[in-house]
Amino acid sequence: MALVDELAELAIEVAREAGGLARLRREEGVAIAATKSSIADIVTEADREVETLIRSRLAAARPDDGFLGEESGGDRGESGITWVVDPIDGTVNYAYGIPAYAVSIAAVRGEPAPEQWEALAGAVFSPPTGEMFHAAQGAGAWLSGRRLEVNAHPSAAGALLATGFGYNPATHAGDLARVGRVMPMARDLRRIGAASLDLAFVAAGRFDGYFERGLQPWDHAAGALLVIEAGGRFVRVDLADNPDRPLFVAAGPGVFDELLAATASP
Template structure:
C-alpha cells in the first residue's frame, strides 16, 4: 500500500468516527460555544469536540504529522505531511438542523499553505445524508463505490452553479454584484452552505461549477482534490491555486469562463496600466 493509500484509508476511518460523533451531538441538541469573525459565524461545542477527536486519532496513528484545523492553531509537524481539517463544515446548517454539513479531512504534502502543498488524500463525509466522498491522488474520486466525474460539456441552458456568502455584512453588496455578473452563465444557483459539499457535488456532477470568495484552507483542501481527481479544475486567481481571494471549480472551460467574469476588473486594470519603461 502506498503512502497516499494509507493516508486515504486513515482519513476514511477517522471521518466515519468523527461524523458519527457529530451526528450524535446534533441529535442531543447543539450548544453554541462562541462567534468567530462575525455574529453569524458561530462555533459549536461539537465543532471543538469533533476536531479534538480527529486530532487525537491522527496523533495516535501518525505521531509527528502536522495539523491545520479550523478550531485550533497550526502545527507543521516533522514528517512533511499535514492534515487539514474542518470538523463540521456548514456549522450554521448544523445548528439549525439542516442536514447539509460535513466532516472534511485532507492529508497534504508540505506546509499548511494551499499555494505550495500537494493534496494526497481526502474525505468529505456528510453523516446526516449518509454519504462519504473519498479520494486518493492518482486513483480517482469516489462516493461509496461509485467513481465520480465532473460534467464535461456546457449545457446550452446554462450551468448549475454553487456559491456562498461571507458572514461579514460589509462583503454582501460586492458578493451580490458578482453574482449578478455571473448569472448570464447560469441556469440556476445553489447555496448549500458547506463549501466541502459544494466541491464534492461538482466532482459528482451534481453541480456544474462553483465559485466563492473567502474560503479558508480547511474549507477546500479535500474538496479540491475530489474535483481534480474527477477530471475537473480548481483555481483561484488566473493561473493560481484556490485562495481566500477566490475558489472556482468545474470543468476547464467553465472555470475559464467564470474566471474571465470574476476577474474582469483585474484584466481591465492591467490593460489600462501603462507599461514600465
C-alpha cells in the same frame, strides 16, 4: 500499501467516526459556544469536540504528522505531512438543524499553506446522508464504489452553479454583484452553506461549477482534490480589490474558463 492509499484510508476512517459523533451531538441538541469574526461566524461545542476526536485519532495513527484545524490551530509535525481539518463544515446549518454539513479531512505534503502544499488524500463525509466522498492523488475521486467524473457540460451557459458568501457583511455587496454577472449564463444557482459539499458535488457532477471568495484552507483542502481527481479544475485568484479574500473557482473543463472570467472580472 502506497502512502496516498494509507492516508486516504485513514482519512475515511476518521471522517466517518467524527461524523458519527457530530450527528449524535446534533440529535442531542447543539449549543453555540462562541461567535468568531461576525454574528454569522459561530462555533459550537460539537465543533470543538469533533476536532479533538479527529486530532487524537490522527495523532495515534501517525504521531509525526502535522495538523491544521479550524478550531485548534496548527502544529507543523516532523514528517512533512499535515492533516487539514474542518470538523463541521457548515456550522450554521448544523446549529439550525439543516441537514447540510460535513466533516472534511485532507492530508497534504509540504508547507501547510494551500499555495505551497501538495494534496495527497482527502475525505468529505456527510453525516446526514451517510455519503463518503474520497480521493487519493492519482487514484481518482470516489463515492460508494463509484468513480466520480465532473459533468461534461459544454459551457457555462445553462450550467447549474453553486456559491457561498463570506461572514463579513462589508463584502456582501461585491458577492451579490458577482452573482449578478453569473446568473445570465446559468441555469440556476445553489447556496448550500458548506464549501466542502459544494466541491464534492462538483466532483460528483451534481453541480457544473462553484465559486466563492474568502475560503479558508480547511474549507477546500479535501474538496479541491476531489474536483481535480474527478477531472475538473480548481483555482485560487487574488483579486486587486481585496487580496485578503481570494476567489476560488471549481468546474469541469467546459465551464471553467467562462465561469472564471465572469467571476474574476471587476
